[in-house]
Amino acid sequence: MNPQRTLKLLLGMTLTALLLTGCCGLSLLDRETPELRYDGVYQSDKVNDEYWYYIRFYEDGTVLTVSSTGSASNVIDWLTVDRVGSPGVSIGVYELDGDQISFSATSERGTVDYEGDVLADGIELDSHSHINDHRGHRAYHFVAE
16 A cells, blocks of 8 residues: 555544544534424514414424414413314424424414424424415524423
8 A cells, every 4th residue: 555545544534533532522423413392382583573483392293383472481381282173273293303303283274384403492494384375484492381
């Protein structure tokens, strides 16, 4: 083997080892996938100074969505699976693939599709309403019970 090829191989192996062991804060082994939270709701920023969008996830794959003028602490108490069928409450089943999430939520008015990213401090979702064909993007932060 020629000396230049050997040197390149050793440098590549050294760099790989450094990245995997965390040298310089660049560890590939320590990268954690953000986790979806089930102990509260995800809340959007206030829309038109009038209301918020809320999303609640359950470990069994169920997801609930609603828009409300109520605060997160109020919504946390009543946005539960026994409210399905109440006006404005949508239900669906979500799928997680690493930090990617997707789901469709259906209410008496129709269905909205969502897909996006689970982040360390919230979620970001693109949506497509089959009710009025609106497409949007929204960030949500987590509010614990």
